[in-house]
């Protein structure tokens with residue numbers, strides 16, 4: 383089983399420096415692309431590979447790049463941004479790539495910038511990743527010294543600057559248009575789309591924002607081609623995927639596996655099964671903003687298509703396991719507390735609705751909720767759903783809530799009839 | 808009336824000029840100048856400026872907001888709207904060390920509540936408070952990105968994971 387993104391990552395050991403990275407084939411893709419491929423050819427290759435964005439939405443990377451104006455009169459500078467904000471609760475996959483092999487990300491970014499002819503690139507890194515910040519600073523410096531960044535890279539005439547930007551904490555910074563505002567020194571509120579960032583992004587110039595894991599795939603696709611990339615997968619969606627499992631399992635962790643392993647394989651084989659004495663009750667397959675799946679979905683393949691068919695989203699691919707000793711009402715209350723707190727306040731349904739949802743869940747959890755609260759919660763899942771808010775934060779928040787109301791209704795009812803939480807003795 | 812108002816405006820400007828000259832240290836200004844040189848217009852460096860001043864002074868006071876505003880040719884309200892938006896810009900004084908306890912979902916499942924309770928008992932403070940010796944401020948924080956090692960917390964730049972209540976004593980001892 384090939385693990386292109388993580389084969390040289392050994393948690394606990396320092397990552398490769400430039401020389402070690404090069405000795406294992408690093409920067410060969412850059413030499414190849416700059417030496418023998420046009421930017422359009424790189425775009426086409428990535429499009430043909432079927433790579434879908436690993437930041438949560440699963441949009442085709444090649445198609446996204448294809449919207450960037452490429453003619454001689456295109457506005458410039460164009461920008462390429464690595465979204466390393468990783469703040470979705472339950473998600474810890476980009477950290478592995480950032481700390482484990484920073485040069486892989488840098489090479490992926492240079493290649494992607496070349497494909498859209500960007501002249502300036504940023505890594506938008508979340509503040510908490512202190513070790514990654516240190517490693518990235520060092521690696522960017524090494525890449526400049528080696529001539530992989532700066533002017534006239536490898537004599538190709540292509541120029542690229544790269545900067546590391548560390549955030550100051552806010553979930554919204556991960557939303558791509560809010561990220562642009564944050565980079566411009568503003569509040570991280572989202573922008574209206576259209577215009578899409580590909581046409582008018584950072585400082586009004588064409589901009590691509592891609593997830594860290596997405597970008598780390600690029601050198602391997604350039605080196606090995608479309609068929610190889612498709613062959614890595616067990617499913618319709620190409621490539622490998624970084625999967626994670628957290629919660630009361632024996633071996634929580636993060637693994638690179640063929641796209642399309644099943645939920646059962648992840649929990650039972652890779653995460654070593656549930657901890658002694660605990661049963662699986664539900665999972666959030668791809669982070670806090672995805673719908674619950676339950677024991678009936680264990681054979682669902684973790685790819686974009688299959689998880690969607692089962693009524694949820696692959697999201698970030700990092701799964702949170704809920705066991706039978708954890709109160710689902712408390713679990714969802716915890717999630718809604720997060721979303722209410724991180725709402726940027728720009729649009730009314732989200733700003734006003736999420737705190738209400740949080741309050742109702744708290745009173746339900748404490749045993750003072752009523753049947754009417756259940757109806758109101760249900761109503762909110764529609765009122766804060768897709769199309770009713772300015773960005774995807776609120777609809778994302780509603781996903782675990784609506785599915786909890788569906789799958790764990792009994793638990794909510796019990797809180798109401800017993801006037802207390804049945805999970806606390 | 809009008810002249811009074813104008814006088815007031817003038818004195819405000821004087822104040823602003825004074826802030827610009829004396830409030831920010833040479834080092835702070837040097838760091839901010841560097842950030843300004845990287846962006847197309849001054850105001851784009853405001854988050855960096857807030858980070859720089861906070862690094863030196865621990866938090867962002869009203870005076871810091873005004874000084875940064877004057878330096879970047881923004882209004883204090885604009886600077887404050889940014890300062891108050893981000894979780895880790897502190898608009899109130901904090902202790903010498905800030906403890907950020909992850910209260911997000913994986914840490915919830917892995918019972919961060921017990922860690923919080925033990926911290927409350929040891930430090931005699933709740934979330935949002937600072938110990939009387941100014942050593943620690945205790946804050947809740949969203950997912951720290953190490954959910955496979957929940958529960959987790961950060962103190963300043965240090966991450967602690969797979970926490971148990973028993974570990975807290977020796978962790979806290981390292982900070983004075």
Ligand SMILES: Cc1cc2nc3c(=O)[nH]c(=O)nc-3n(C[C@H](O)[C@H](O)[C@H](O)COP(=O)(O)O)c2cc1C
Nearest residue numbers: 435436437465467468469556557558592593596774
């Ligand atoms: C509230 C919110 C938070 C997000 N946070 C992140 C994040 O931390 N990292 C990320 O890569 N994408 C995040 N996204 C998705 C981005 O908006 C964007 O779709 C993604 O960075 C695009 O990269 P990709 O095409 O490579 O997946 C978030 C979206 C929303 C609505």
Ligand code: SF4
Nearest residue numbers: 726727728729732773
């Ligand atoms: S949905 Fe929430 S986070 Fe998104 S713009 Fe509206 S208030 Fe802001």
Ligand code: FES
Nearest residue numbers: 909914950951954
């Ligand atoms: S939920 Fe606590 S580290 Fe992710």
